[in-house]
Amino acid sequence: MGLRWTDIHDIAILLEEKHPDVDIMGVRFTDLWKWVQALPGFEDDPNKSNEKILEAIQMAWLDERG
Numbered sequence: 001m002g003l004r005w006t007d008i009h010d011i012a013i014l015l016e017e018k019h020p021d022v023d024i025m026g027v028r029f030t031d032l033w034k035w036v037q038a039l040p041g042f043e044d045d046p047n048k049s050n051e052k053i054l055e056a057i058q059m060a061w062l063d064e065r066g
Contacts, residue, residue, distance in 0.1 A: 002043030005036070005053050012060035014039045024062050029054045 003010060015035060027035075032054050037046055 002041040003039060004044040005049050008053075008056050008060045009064075011036055011039065011042075011057050012064045015057070015061050016064045024058060024065065027058065029058075032058060 003014075005011075018039070019035065029051060033046070033049055036042060036049075036054075036057065
């Protein structure tokens with residue numbers, strides 16, 4: 001089974017690998033939403049995302065970098 005919106009830690013790792021030089025706190029949620037869906041193996045329904053999930057992904061990504 002592929003990645004889902006709830007796989008926050010795994011998504012954060014992949015985002016860091018794909019976008020290592022991005023200002024994480026400056027990423028717009030609309031861009032983050034697109035980037036997550038473009039990750040290899042992502043298979044969840046785009047409509048199952050919300051601001052709370054995107055914020056959790058953003059914070060996990062920040063932790064991954066730190």
